[in-house]
Amino acid sequence: MKHTHHHNHEGHEHDAHVHSAHSPDHSEHSHGHKDHEEHKRHVHHAYHEEQVEEGIHDAHAHHDHGDQDHHDHMGHGHHHHHGNFKEIFLKSLPIGLVILLLSPLMGIDLPFQFSFPYSDIVAAVLATVLFFYGGKPFYQGALDEFKQKEPGMMALITLGITVSYLYSIYAVAARYVTDAHPMDFFFEFASLILIMLLGHWIEMKAVGEAGDAQKSLAELLPKDAHVVVENDKIETRPVSQLKVGDVVRVQAGEIIPADGVIQRGETRVNEALLTGESKPVEKEAGDTVIGGSTNGEGMLYVEVTETGDKSFISQVQTLIGQAQNQPSRAENIAQKVAGWLFYIAVAAAVIAFIIWLFAVDLQTAVIFTVTTLVIACPHALGLAIPLVIARSTSLGAGRGLLVKNREALELATNSDVMILDKTGTLTTxxxxxxxxxxxxxxxxxxxxxxxxxxxxxxxxxPIAQSITDFAHKxxxxxxxxxxxxxxxxxxxxxxxxxxxxxxxxxxxxxxxxxxxxxxxxxxxxxxxxxxxxxxxxxxxxxKESSRELMQVLKSNGIQPIMATGDNETAAQGVAEELGIDYRANQSPQDKYELVEALKDEGKTVIMVGDGVNDAPSLALADVGVAVGAGTQVTLDSADVVLTQSDPGDIESFIELAKKTTSKMKQNLIWGAGYNFFAIPLAAGILAPIGISLTPAVGAILMSLSTVIVAINAMFLRLDN
The missing domain is CATH 3.40.1110.10 (Calcium-transporting ATPase, cytoplasmic domain N)
Structure with a gap:
């Protein structure tokens, strides 16, 4: 993991403050805000992410907040019990392996398998444990999908494991009760659960951990303020107890605790983190200051004008909250494919049952129906996306690109507009x-x-420092x-x-x-x-790579717009040099409204920024890209973090997005293609002319498609 953090603000004291509270490593742990939207609309898209949050809220002591989020977004909290896919997989593995050793594959004994008297009963007991423990996250997922009236991957997996389990229990019972020897599907049942749990764990691991932008924002303010009381005495009070009209003393290098007006004192205030203004702003009596900005060399006495909800930081928090409630616009192709397969499998099974029931007898009809539903659940499909995500994540991490929300990759390939902050993103x-x-x-x-x-x-x-540094160089x-x-x-x-x-x-x-x-x-x-x-x-x-980035964006059909908190002349200079549109003097609200307006026009928007003033628009944009030398707030509200603050890395991200999405599509074709071919055969469509999908051939095809998907994922490469 590369963490080459270049500070791109002049507010070194401020930067130091932010980074001491959250070390650079922490930037890996921020998790995409859009997961919360998914909980509202498409729970099933985000199963891997939920597991992540479950384990992480503990680690970050965000638990209460996190739980509340889930309850709010879902209206019910049952999916908190899904547990952690890694833990479920590791505990299910030994049970599953024993079942694989005891149960023939579609009726064929494999060389490593063995049996003994009543071994099938042992397999049935173990399968029951695995069904209720390893299968639990899938039924809960399927339940949510049916509530949304959108069956998909979870419904498909649940269908496969339920049918194979129930029929196998019946098969074992029938052997002891009647003379018949029906075939069981314990092997398929156990391998399906293990592969699906593994796939979800791989994806969960790749996606990373959860962060909380609003919590990080609160941490930008100091805990205590020095309030001036009678006879110019100083009393230290928690910032939360400040009232409008209080006068606070802010010494050189300290962070201003609340929005206010300077009563006395002259200084330069570094507002770069908050407003994006690159150079320290000269302030004197009568000027306003923002809570969270850093006082330069002078001592200030500031009268508090805004506290609580009206303050700058609180308004930014509100905007981030609004943004997180926006639905995501990712299509999630895997989910759609799984949905089609679910309907095809159910339809094929019903038709097969009716035809075979009338053509032959009930027993034949049941066997064809069960075989169809068991074969319908593709092992390869469960690994198709997670393996690509895992490969894509490690490739990205090697370049300092942390993709926290996998939907960002899909959305980035279809994007129309990229809004870029100026200070620290396009400029140093x-x-x-x-x-x-x-x-x-x-x-x-x-x-x-x-x-x-x-x-x-x-x-x-600052001017003097720049000149002496220049002479030295x-x-x-x-x-x-x-x-x-x-x-x-x-x-x-x-x-x-x-x-x-x-x-x-x-x-x-x-x-x-x-x-x-x-x-x-x-x-x-x-x-x-x-x-x-x-x-x-x-x-x-x-920055050297800014010009080249503009060419790359235009060649990819993405329109660049620069939006900056800096003044008109500074903005115009940079925009003319790059040959792009721009907006100057942008407050966080302005940037938010710009993203909103473009989205309302139906455009897919990528937002790139590095300061607190970018956080709401990063959260609202379809894809939020945080330039890593910014603050924890920005990192938490983004989907992608560029740890090296280099515009050239945006090019690498676009390339990674295109190639990852294309690999996912290829893998879905391999994973699902097998099914579109296998389901009708399993239903016995060609049985009347003597061609049927024998269980052995079905098993070989299933294994082959899984191997092809795994190898294909490994071929994901980046050129530059």
């Missing part, structure tokens, strides 16, 4: 020197860089300044080698500079004796 999210220009011929670019680095040497301002030694002073509101001035220099904002310089400046960049001018000698442009830098 760090304030960097984009270019240095020389205005006076007496100086070289290196001279200008050395002077700028010298005059900014002692400052912790260029291997340029900063000029030593004798004195440096801050010019309030416009920059710094200093003396070096007897010359007076100023590094000031373009606005403070006030004269027009005929230079090509990147759109949205912040410009500082180096001035000597009132004349500009050099200019530095700083801004958020495009």
């Amino acid at each position: 999210g760090e304030f960097k020197v984009l270019k240095v220009d020389v205005v006076d011929d007496h100086y070289t670019k290196e001279d200008i860089t050395a002077l700028m680095a010298g005059i900014e040497g002692g400052s912790s301002h 260029q291997g340029t030694e900063p000029v030593r300044f004798d004195s440096i002073d801050v010019i309030s509101g416009s920059g710094v001035k200093g003396t070096a080698n007897g010359h007076q220099y100023e590094l000031i904002s373009q606005k403070a310089y006030g004269k027009d500079l005929d230079l090509e400046i990147p759109k949205g960049a912040t410009v500082s001018v180096l001035v000597e004796n009132g004349q500009a000698i050099g200019v530095v442009a700083l801004g958020d830098e495009l």
Whole structure:
């Protein structure tokens, strides 16, 4: 598992806070939000996921919340008792193996099998244990499918195991009560239960573990706030007890505990995690601040204006809650195929029973009917999807792609639009020197860089840090300044080698500079004796793979739209450079509404983002892709996590989605194809002309289709 986390926010303190609460490894444990929707509409689609949640809510101490979710979404909580597929499989395995050793395969004794007096009674007793223990998750699944009036995989499995079990018990009883020796199906019964349990366990393991975006959001706020009481004394209170009108003191580097207005103090606040604004925002008395953002270097006194439901973080939680109640639009092909097979098998069995009853006798009719229903349940179909999912998951993990919701793969192959956040997704999210220009011929670019680095040497301002880092990377030694002073509101001035220099904002310089400046960049001018000698442009830098990604998306018929919380000029600059549509100044609500509007037009939407402001739209989009250096909130509300924050990984995800979906379809054809051919033969359609599917041939075909499906899954590969 690769976990190369690059922090893509300037809020290092904030990032550190988030990641200390949830280590990078935790990002694997976030599980797709869409499972909850599935509980409402298509319980049967998500059986593997339910088992996951069952085991995981304990591990994360989310149990109460998780249980509540399931009850809310289903209206009944019975599927909590399905237990864990791994545990059921491992406990069923020894029982199943003994049955396989004692029971002939469709009446044929295999070399490893043996029998002794009353061995068939031992097999019947063990089969009864296996039927009630190993079969339980399947009947519960089938019950839910019938309630939804959509029989599918669970109904098909239940049909196979119930018919083979009941008929085999009858066969054993008949041997002791009458002289007849009817064939039993204990071998098919045991192998079917074991293979289906194994398939569900493989898929469950591949899907990963559950996370809770709303819980992670609450953890962004500090536990306690420092409230100013009479005589400027400070009293520490839990954040939950803050009231509107309270004044809180926030020291440098601390997280602001609630939304409010600054009463006194000046600082820069890092809101990158919350709003997506890449550079720290300058704040002074009278400005508003958001709970969850990080205070920079100054001390602030903030009057609380919003608490509880009205706060920014609470509104984001509400949006995520709304998004999680949206139904998923995945078709789930395996479920459809299983549904068709269920109807075909039942119809074929009923027809076979009626025809053979009138043509021959009751006993013949029963044998053909039972054989049809037992053969109808495909072993290969139970493994077709889980084996591809397991292979796809390990391939993805090797590239730093964690796919938490398997439906994301299917939906991504049909998507029309991809909405991308700007800061930290398409750009590095760090304030960097984009270019240095020389205005006076007496100086070289290196001279200008050395002077700028010298005059900014002692400052912790983001612009200063960027310039000194740039000089260091260029291997340029900063000029030593004798004195440096801050010019309030416009920059710094200093003396070096007897010359007076100023590094000031373009606005403070006030004269027009005929230079090509990147759109949205912040410009500082180096001035000597009132004349500009050099200019530095700083801004958020495009990631190298962003341009290539745009080409890949367009060639796949996916329209890219950039949606950012950043300002119009910064957004326009990046969008023009990439040649794509954009929306600027987007709040979490705006992004949510953009996704909603596109979905209402019938479009399938992929959303890519990395901040809290992206979490609701990640949850609402058909496929939510979290760029891994973001927060736990984002990771929990997404279906896919890219652990390396590289836009190039989005290309790999699209490729993985296409190839995985295509492999699933191939495997379904192999797994179900056998059945479409075998069911009519088992029903005796060609028996009148002497051709029938003998049990032995049926067994060989079943094994072959299972082996082909397994080998085909292993051939899943990624090119780049």
